Amino acid sequence: xxxAGLKLGWSAVLLALSLLVAAAYGQPPGNTPADVGxxxxxxxxxxxxxxxxxxxxxxxxxxVWKPAEAFVEPEDVAFLLVxxxxxxxxxxxxxxxxLPPPVLKNETTICFxxxxxxxxxxxxAEGKLAVVKKRxxxxxxxxTRPEAAxxxxxxxxxxxxxxxxxxxxxxxxxxxxxxxxxxxxxxEAQLTTGxxxxxxxxxxxxxxxxxxxxQCAVFEFDVPAETADAALVLLGGTTPGTYxxxxxxxxxxxxxxxxxxxxxxxxxxxxxVAVWMGGGRATYKGRIxxxxxxxxxxxxxxxxxxxxxxxYLRQDTTKMPKTHIHLSTSFDSxxxxxxxxxxxxxxxxxxxxxxxxxxxxxxxxxxxLKSKAASTLYVYWGxxxxxxxxGYTDPTDSNYLVFQTRITIPSSLYMxxxxxxxxxxxxxxxxxxxxxxxxxxVRIWTYVQRPVELAPAGDYLYRDYYTKRFRETTLVxxxxxxxxxxxxxxxxxxxxxxxxxxxxxxxxNTKPLVIGDWTGKTNFxxxxxxxxxxxxxxxxxxxxxxxxxxxxxxxxxLLEILQYISAALSYYDLAKSTLDALKGARVQFPIVGYITxxxxxxxxxxxxxxxxxxxxxxxxxxxxxYTGGYNEPLTTYWGLFPSIRSVDTVVVTGVDLGLxxxxxCYWFNIFSADGPSMxxxxxxxxxxxxYVNAFPYRTLMCGIQEIPHIRDVDKCLRQYFR
Numbered sequence: 001x002x003x004a005g006l007k008l009g010w011s012a013v014l015l016a017l018s019l020l021v022a023a024a025y026g027q028p029p030g031n032t033p034a035d036v037g038x039x040x041x042x043x044x045x046x047x048x049x050x051x052x053x054x055x056x057x058x059x060x061x062x063x064v065w066k067p068a069e070a071f072v073e074p075e076d077v078a079f080l081l082v083x084x085x086x087x088x089x090x091x092x093x094x095x096x097x098x099l100p101p102p103v104l105k106n107e108t109t110i111c112f113x114x115x116x117x118x119x120x121x122x123x124x125a126e127g128k129l130a131v132v133k134k135r136x137x138x139x140x141x142x143x144t145r146p147e148a149a150x151x152x153x154x155x156x157x158x159x160x161x162x163x164x165x166x167x168x169x170x171x172x173x174x175x176x177x178x179x180x181x182x183x184x185x186x187x188e189a190q191l192t193t194g195x196x197x198x199x200x201x202x203x204x205x206x207x208x209x210x211x212x213x214x215q216c217a218v219f220e221f222d223v224p225a226e227t228a229d230a231a232l233v234l235l236g237g238t239t240p241g242t243y244x245x246x247x248x249x250x251x252x253x254x255x256x257x258x259x260x261x262x263x264x265x266x267x268x269x270x271x272x273v274a275v276w277m278g279g280g281r282a283t284y285k286g287r288i289x290x291x292x293x294x295x296x297x298x299x300x301x302x303x304x305x306x307x308x309x310x311x312y313l314r315q316d317t318t319k320m321p322k323t324h325i326h327l328s329t330s331f332d333s334x335x336x337x338x339x340x341x342x343x344x345x346x347x348x349x350x351x352x353x354x355x356x357x358x359x360x361x362x363x364x365x366x367x368x369l370k371s372k373a374a375s376t377l378y379v380y381w382g383x384x385x386x387x388x389x390x391g392y393t394d395p396t397d398s399n400y401l402v403f404q405t406r407i408t409i410p411s412s413l414y415m416x417x418x419x420x421x422x423x424x425x426x427x428x429x430x431x432x433x434x435x436x437x438x439x440x441x442v443r444i445w446t447y448v449q450r451p452v453e454l455a456p457a458g459d460y461l462y463r464d465y466y467t468k469r470f471r472e473t474t475l476v477x478x479x480x481x482x483x484x485x486x487x488x489x490x491x492x493x494x495x496x497x498x499x500x501x502x503x504x505x506x507x508x509n510t511k512p513l514v515i516g517d518w519t520g521k522t523n524f525x526x527x528x529x530x531x532x533x534x535x536x537x538x539x540x541x542x543x544x545x546x547x548x549x550x551x552x553x554x555x556x557x558l559l560e561i562l563q564y565i566s567a568a569l570s571y572y573d574l575a576k577s578t579l580d581a582l583k584g585a586r587v588q589f590p591i592v593g594y595i596t597x598x599x600x601x602x603x604x605x606x607x608x609x610x611x612x613x614x615x616x617x618x619x620x621x622x623x624x625x626y627t628g629g630y631n632e633p634l635t636t637y638w639g640l641f642p643s644i645r646s647v648d649t650v651v652v653t654g655v656d657l658g659l660x661x662x663x664x665c666y667w668f669n670i671f672s673a674d675g676p677s678m679x680x681x682x683x684x685x686x687x688x689x690x691y692v693n694a695f696p697y698r699t700l701m702c703g704i705q706e707i708p709h710i711r712d713v714d715k716c717l718r719q720y721f722r
Contacts, residue, residue: 038071038164039114039132039139044106045170046130048143052179053100054385054413055157056149058123058142059115065124066115067155067273068141069266073109074098074159074383078345079590080434081515082442083477083489085325092518094434096341098588100159102378102385110157111164114139124153126177132167139167146412148177151305152229152276156416159383159588160268180410195311197451198414199304199356200233202574202704204721206288206300208237208581216289220722221302221705224454224695225281226309232277232286233419234263235299236270237581243298245274247286256282262291268587270382271419273303281695299581301419302705310457312469315683316448318352320475321657321670322365327438339435346430349444350513350592351475351491352381353421353575356700359449360409360417361679362386364429367394367402368440372433377403382423383589384416389429403429421575424582425592447679455695462498463691465713466505466567468701469496469684472652474527474670477520478659488659489513489520491594492527494623495568496650496684499714502642504650504686506531507568508625509635514593522634525627526609526658526665530620531640532675533647533686540619541647545612546639551597552632554604559597563714564637570716571703572596597633599718606630612638620653626660647686651676697722 043049057070077099084093101108117138118131127144146156206217223230232245242264249257263274277284290296325347347366354360364379370393379386386409391401409417417423427444452469455461472494479487495507508527513520533541551565560566576596583591597603609626623638640650654672658665673681699705702716709720 036114036116036139038111038162039134039167040109040111040164041132041167041170042106043104043108043110046110046143047128047172048104048110049106051104051176052102052385053104053157054146056144056146056154057112057157058149058154059113059140060119060121061115063121065121065142065153067153068113068115069155070110070112070157071160071162072100072104072157073161074588075101076341076344077431078341078434079348079428080325080345081590082323082325082347082349083513083520084515084518085327094342094345095590097590098159099346099380099383099428100385102388109161111162112141114141124150128172128174128176130170130172133169134165134167143176145176145179147180147410149412151412151415155273156413158269160266162266194308195358195451196307197356197358198411198418199306199451199454199700200301200418201355201699202578203300203302204704206298208577209298211290211296211298213290213294216287217298217300218287219300220283220285222283222695222697223281223304224306224309224456226306226456227281228279228305228307230277230279230282230284231303232274232288233301233303234265234272234274234288235301235419235578235581236585236587237297237299238265238272239293239296240265240267241293241296242291243274244289244291245286247275247277247284249277250283250285251280268585270423270582270585270587271416273415299578303415303419304454306451306454309451312452312457312462312685313683314450314452314468314470315679315681316450316471316473317680317682318446318473318475319655319670320349320443320445320477321668322441322443323477324441327434327436342434344431345434346380346428347432347440347442348426348428348590349442349475350426350590351473352427352444352446353425354448355418355421355571355703356450357414357418357448358451360414361447362407362409362427363445364389364407365404365443366429366440367400368432369438370399370401372438372440373401375401377429377431379407380428381417382420382426383587384413384423420582421578424587424589425579426590445680449679451700453701454697454699456692458692459694460691461695461698461708464710465698465708466497466499466701467698468567469498469650469686470652470682471495472529472655472682474655474657476525476657487521488525490522490525493572494529494652497564497567498684498686504640505564505637506623506640507564507635507637508623509569509572509596509633510627511572511594511596511633512631514595519595521631522627523629523631524660526624526660528622528624528656528658529652530618530622530654530672532620532651532653533642534649534651534675535644535646536648538675542616542643543614543621544641545614545621545623546641547610547612548637548639549605550608550610550634550636551603552606552630552634553597553601555602556604557602559601559603560599560717561715562603565635566599566715566717567701569597569635570599573598574703595633597635599716608634610636649676650684650686652682
């Protein structure tokens with residue numbers, strides 16, 4: 001049934017809808033319960049069939065539009081875990097899971113927490129209003145696309161099917177705004193700019209805490225002046241149940257606002273936003289409490305949106321070589337329990353972590369047998385739908401289709417992606433038919449343009465303390481379950497840290513990847529990085545290079561107090577805790593696992609092949625690392641000392657991979673460039689300018705907010721964590 005007068009504006013629509021509600025359903029009762037359960041309707045009933053699964057939901061309550069919890073019914077899929085598909089027993093890498101359907105079907109169930117009655121105010125975005133009737137009572141929900149939805153008024157739909165009631169009737173009005181394409185997205189190589197970004201960090205004093213009945217965990221954190229909004233988030237791994245919160249907002253020494261209420265964490269939810277708390281320079285002091293459960297684990301984080309802040313550009317990238325995968329004509333061991341499910345498979349690549357971003361771009365390449373794929377495939381990051389790809393016939397072999405595209409992720413999805421470090425860190429492409437004979441080649445690269453710190457450019461933190469300026473991640477999967485060496489599945493992270501004296505430290509850590517109870521090997525791998533520096537006129541700058549020791553798990557020295565190493569590895573310690581907790585949430589999508597050196601670990605130095613020198617012919621510092629016979633996490637560092645004081649830009653211009661045996665190494669290039677080539681090159685700004693005292697806390701350096709101490713500028717120490 002259509003409501004007349006849509007062109008007259010929302011006042012006319014709301015009046016007409018109120019009359020329709022009164023005529024069709026009767027007036028809502030005056031006394032309403034405090035909580036309404038889920039209503040579960042089909043996409044067809046809601047007029048959403050044919051839409052992608054990522055939608056935003058809101059309800060009108062107590063005079064304002066509020067986020068509404070919503071879940072999209074998933075479908076069963078098989079994930080083809082790339083690290084386990086490159087050897088001779090690929091059935092080990094085929095696991096059952098779930099994803100939301102890439103296109104909502106008529107019968108797809110969507111469950112949402114509705115508002116009671118009809119809304120009495122214009123929605124804060126263009127979209128579709130659904131009014132439902134259940135046992136004579138009237139409810140509503142407003143639906144739009146995430147990119148059109150003000151984040152504080154809407155929740156993005158998650159994957160799941162909670163218990164809910166079927167409505168007796170459903171009526172809708174309006175239409176979703178037109179969708180925007182997600183291709184393209186060239187980042188500009190501006191180094192200091194007015195940057196708008198999202199960032200998330202853990203709240204140390206209330207992260208991974210177990211609360212008894214009635215107990216609370218307290219927290220305190222600061223946000224900079226350019227903050228547009230800040231939220232308290234409960235992460236996956238938090239025990240499902242209802243929690244209470246109380247937060248005070250302090251500005252200029254005075255308490256300016258308080259926020260209190262309850263929030264419910266549902267089983268399988270990767271994250272739950274408890275409350276949005278506005279913007280501006282502020283200190284938030286609060287507590288999260290367990291009022292109902294005998295025992296509950298909580299994992300809390302802060303999420304902030306910062307607008308038009310002067311920033312040093314940091315461009316992180318994650319790259320992998322093209323990796324061949326093949327399923328033999330027959331499985332050597334027991335095939336998957338549901339062989340039919342193989343026809344709805346997704347190629348899944350782990351290792352994509354992110355905690356802050358102003359722009360995220362994903363390059364996807366998949367070459368697959370025509371007989372094993374339709375002409376259109378879909379891309380997901382964890383359970384988050386990113387977009388579709390149309391294939392074309394490989395001009396070199398007509399038996400294959402090639403799917404290749406660049407996707408720019410809408411910033412409206414960052415608030416869902418960042419608190420979990422990337423919803424498990426796995427990007428998937430499909431569906432493909434993974435029955436025996438499946439043959440494909442895959443490569444995924446990601447590029448993240450992001451801030452260096454929450455502190456604005458020129459803040460004293462950049463002058464007096466160490467800050468991370470970029471991260472280059474290399475993923476290597478090679479013959480990991482076969483009988484021949486090297487059987488490698490590793491993640492290598494190269495971190496560039498700017499020192500207050502104008503010199504630079506480059507820290508490398510290699511980590512075995514973990515899938516279930518299987519751990520990849522890291523031995524007999526060589527990595528070679530080429531790093532260039534440029535002055536303000538784009539003229540190359542020479543470096544002298546110093547080589548540091550290599551560390552492994554041991555018993556000699558606490559990792560936390562090691563210069564540079566502590567600063568680099570803190571993030572991976574905290575990210576591992578987040579990912580491990582997400583696994584405990586029993587989510588139905590794969591989650592990256594890895595073994596890393598924790599801050600609480602004791603380490604020892606070892607002897608292995610580390611090389612560093614300046615190649616004048618290339619105009620680049622060359623850093624080479626060999627894992628030798630070690631199948632465990634390793635870390636080392638190099639010092640780079642520029643030939644001039646002022647270096648504007650430091651860029652990774654090449655990565656080579658060497659796969660070795662006892663006699664020799666087979667080398668091949670993963671990527672190379674002459675200089676900054678956005679967005680594919682990892683890039684950071686080297687110089688430090690200005691001096692302001694605007695924001696006194698390091699936050700993105702350690703992955704957690706800290707009070708830096710002048711004696712420990714080159715470490716991340718738990719005693720300073722907030």
